[in-house]
């Protein structure tokens with residue numbers, strides 16, 4: 001088991017806040033949002049936005065030269081070829097993406113993505129130099145049935161087995177499905193309990209687990225971010241709805257910095 005207190009101060013765990021725009025916005029609103037976000041820099045924490053594919057070119061123009069990186073919300077598990085409607089990981093690299101979200105619950109549910117499919121997407125992302133943000137999380141029924149731990153461990157297990165020791169190169173996002181877009185947020189203690197389980201699972205696969213960043217996602221707001229990010233195994237957030245408002249998202253990014261400053265050493269990288 002990894003010592004959370006010790007690992008939290010590891011210089012590799014600079015806080016990370018990622019905006020997941022989902023299928024929202026227009027070209028014009030996206031550019032306006034990013035201009036407003038740039039005006040709020042610097043944040044201290046690492047900040048990234050994962051936009052819809054069609055807006056990537058505009059996002060590149062809006063963010064190049066800034067401290068904010070960008071990414072996508074999914075990629076194919078396959079190489080380029082006859083796969084209508086899919087987007088290959090290598091294509092994302094042409095747009096300078098740093099991150100790609102894989103296994104978001106909306107894709108697991110609406111596109112029937114299995115644990116192994118998510119793991120194969122993570123592998124493809126890594127093969128092309130992208131950092132996959134692998135989402136795991138349980139439904140409300142599963143939580144009530146006290147299945148949270150077994151569900152998230154099963155989801156992460158496929159990724160661990162597929163990536164082997166390379167699993168240390170991913171970011172994991174714990175996103176309880178019942179908290180996504182619902183206004184319900186896991187308490188800091190509930191979120192920390194799951195993050196601790198996930199870090200222990202990663203520690204069994206990699207000696208670098210203490211350096212990995214584990215994000216919380218699910219109705220994060222400026223009001224609840226600090227308490228969540230102050231937990232020993234929570235290294236930032238994956239933010240949906242609140243990432244569409246520049247001042248709210250900026251406040252969340254600053255909350256990650258503030259929480260880290262209370263944990264000496266976290267902002268060294």
Ligand code: PEP
Nearest residue numbers: 180181217218219240241
């Ligand atoms: C998400 O979908 O990744 C998410 C966390 O959404 P929200 O912040 O809106 O709950």
